[in-house]
Amino acid sequence: MTNLAVVAHAADDLRIEDIGEPAPDADEAVVAVAYGGVCGSDLHYWRHGAAGASILREPLVLGHELSGVVVRAAADGTGPAEGTLVAVHPLTPHGDGVTPWPAERPNLAPASTYLGSAMHLPHTQGGFASRVALPTRMLFPLPTGLDLQTAVLAEPAAVAWHAVERAGEVAGRRVAVIGSGPIGLLAVAVARHHGAAEVVATDLHALPRSLAAARGARVLDARDEDAIATLHADVVIESSGTVPGLASAIAAAGRGATVVMLGLQAAGGVTAPLATAITRELTLTGSFRFGDEFSSVLEALAGGLLDVEGIVTHVFPASDALAAFATAADASQSSKVALAFDAA
Template sequence: MTPSNRAVVAHAADDLRIETRPEPHAASDEAVIAIAFGGVCGSDLHYWRHGAAGESILRAPMVLGHEVVGVVQHAAADGSGPAVGTAVAVHPATELPGDGSRYPADRPNLAPGGTYLGSAARVPHTEGAFADRVAMPSRMLRPLPQGLSLRAAAVIEPASVAWHAVARAGEVTGRHALVVGAGPIGALIVAVLRRAGAAHITVVDLVPRALDAALALGADAALLADDAEAIAAVDADVSFESSGNHRGLASAVRGTTRGGTVVMVGLLPSGEQPALISLAITRELELRGSFRFAGEIDAVVAALADGSLDVAGVVTHEFAASEALEAFAIAADPAVSGKVLLRFSAAEK
């Protein structure tokens, strides 16, 4: 008998449940994936704690999760996609035109109607993949190279976000970089910068544990976020704001040299935010947004497989899917955790 299909479902603020969901029914271009690991993202935590992630408000129960890897249990009936037994990572985005607003054809992450697994941005919501078995379009699946374990591959999605952010900065080889916010995304930006040949990387955070983790991943120097004088003296060629806080953005602006670039990765709350625009103007800084990722996932898979991208220190905890509530509580405390993984059926055999 097939065991029950456990799923991690957000119902409202402070209402996270482990439920049994029906077995997935795959369309002809979809495969059924037995999920092995899922990484808890900041957006998952927002749905759990607040019933919303930014302007994406829960209006119905929704399966969470978009950072997932697993194994093909049933291949797509139309012959597309990988065969049964293939270990895969998942690209969670779907490019859709929405209201027809223009966007660059080579940047599908900016599609106005785009959807993402585990997102309440649209109604009906886009269900996530924190479940033992999920049907997914073949186009979302990326086969894992031989030798890359499912657990090591569990950070592919957030590493792709980091890779995209570094790409938005332009050439970083030989340059001095500042990373404000050393949570999982900031730590992964450090790892990608190190691989890309940055000459010196300074990382900033409020939490000593996070700073230590970033140093282990390749940062050269670490500063506490309340040391404004030291941050302003960094004089970085390029800075990355990954804290999702306007104070972090201010630190990035202050710590960037004249004519430098600030890449804004952390998603600040919706609405107007205070910002040091006058300083950005007089220093002629370039402020660049960075939103999710596009095709970078394929480069990340290759870099993890050949060992050139070292992110082993990002994952700090692993829980069974049935312990999701405890896992979310740990993930919400940066003083004790980095990336937290949930373990599903394909990893429990």
């Protein structure tokens, strides 16, 4: 059998190629991938040959948003049995022996690896392949009622869940979400799940605004600076990862509010209206990936407690990955784009 994978070789050099059968270690199971969600980092590797400071130096199998079926259990007897439907937690926390980090926050471990990342050399190969060998600690059996296509949202939903919880208590409060891409839409869903009294979402494009409205958010055009400045939100989730988005997040925040910086800004200095943040006594907090929220997210998805309907706007066969990536890169026409592999 061929084992087709989506492999980034350099900027604008994305290939569908046979990578051969996986050779699992004793603590690894072989998973037949059902769905893989295309993330912004995957798009950056495709378009630029790098995602932030992670630069392609060898071919990289992309993909870290994954669901699938165990087709060979781990030889050491750990993890799920053959036939188990699973979602994948792609983080492996590592310290570097020098930098301190809080042990209860594994997402902050300084030398961690993440599936489909070029941060380290050799690169950490991802899961956009028909079959992959993965450590059993990454594999979370799907709760009853959760299907494989919905489960592909577990990883980005965990990112959003972590960000909302970084703000502290949101129940009964007004939450603004700046940027309604897939992560922003999931932040809207999580904020509503956590009891926000009102959620307001912004975006430049009509499609993501309509998807946010379908989740019960009041929506604003991201260019409507006057309306954003009068939100006086208690909590703001900045999910666009842009300089204008960060400025809008601070403008939308009421006095004493919390701004969660979820969208990853460019490396180096970033211009922001910090005088406003100071005089309003805003709390600015970062949010990076997620830790142990994954199980809670899976249970919420299985129980229908997170409204994710319609966030996956396109599903392409993995053999059409180039078309899928092009569609995912157009935020005016798509939200989450998923690849369907053999197990689907």
